[in-house]
Amino acid sequence: MGQSEDISDPDLIKDLALRLKGLVKRPMKFMEVCGTHTVSISRSGLRSIIPKEIELISGPGCPVCVTAQGDIDAFIETAKIPGITVTTFGDLLKVPGSSDSLAGRRAKGAQVDVVYSPVDALQLARKDRSREVVFLAVGFETTIPCIAATIKDAARDGTGNFSILPALKLMPPALEALLETDIGIDGLICPGHVSAVIGAAAYKPIAEGFGMPCVVAGFEPAEILFALILLARQVNAGRAEVENAYPRAVSWEGNGKALGIMNEVFLQCDTEWRGLGAIRQSGLALKPEYNKFDAKYRFGIETRHTPEPKGCLCGDIIKGLDIPSNCPFFASICTPVSPVGPCMVSSEGACAAYFRYETGVI
């Protein structure tokens, strides 16, 4: 499609960078909430073309990275149960739990299958009714409606050997919890595809309640630069509003159909985040009528609070308090091949993005 070529036009990017430079009158620090933004910023070398006064830091928008250590341990415990096939997005496979990883369990004989979609997990359950198939449900508002639709499928045709282990997260409550502590940022680059579901309006309480400029951004470097220009303009004018720099994918009110399916199947609940701790009403649990699809009840799986790896900075990186290259483990004992924390594992993780694309420049 032509647009990808147009948007990476070097002249356009140069113009946008110049325009941004003209707007920067003091140091500014913006958080890219979404892990896919983090990867795009690192891969495109955006840090080297934006003004030095602008600092970009990662936020809590990598679903694997924010999954609490206790949930990772519960996932690994589930893989130990005989007769269960655990299905997961690939990023979770190598995340270290307290004593093992899913990849480690698989090497020891556990049935752990990587799927691209929760529907693929349901298909596995339908194909072999003799096995219990458990889908490890991590993700934000973009992923949650996909999982809800899959649960509704299973309920509709009575697939009794399929369940999910939910560790789902909602983005606005986490951002509010984060902003209740002063993390010294001047604005938020709001996630593109989470916003396609929840709508740009979802950030209004954050812009107004915290005086925080919020701009929804697409994922191309030019689109991120455009969002930075809108943020810098807000900072200069002393405004704190929600602006949408990704109108082709994100509407003000969001995707009502996706939100409807999500609310049919799930209820808001308190949940624990890596680095951020427990946040009220920031997670989702299956509604009571769907409890038979909850692996926690089905197999009596308990999630305990377990400490994060000692010395690992993933918790601070998720909160925007530090950058990967400041971690003592970064690129030494922690690498994508042998990770200590999830930010080095996930394809959306800040440490993995820095390791792959920025180790030469930082």
Next chain:
Amino acid sequence: MCLAVPMEVVEIKDGDELTSPIALVELGGIRREIRLDIVDRLPHIGDYVIVHAGFAVHSLTKDEAEESISLIRRMADGWRE
């Protein structure tokens, strides 16, 4: 997990009471079947969809797909003057 690039709809298979509507989408020669039950607006053949975990989450016409790019371009052109 976010596939950032819209994929083109090349075929649509209607659903019934037991199955959901499905689109065959293509990007760079890769074809994939995508569920349409949570998309904001059912796409037509030739439209684009933003795909996430096997589902279309947003549907856009070719013009809409190029809209924000031309907006950025127009702004950039304005700044040059």
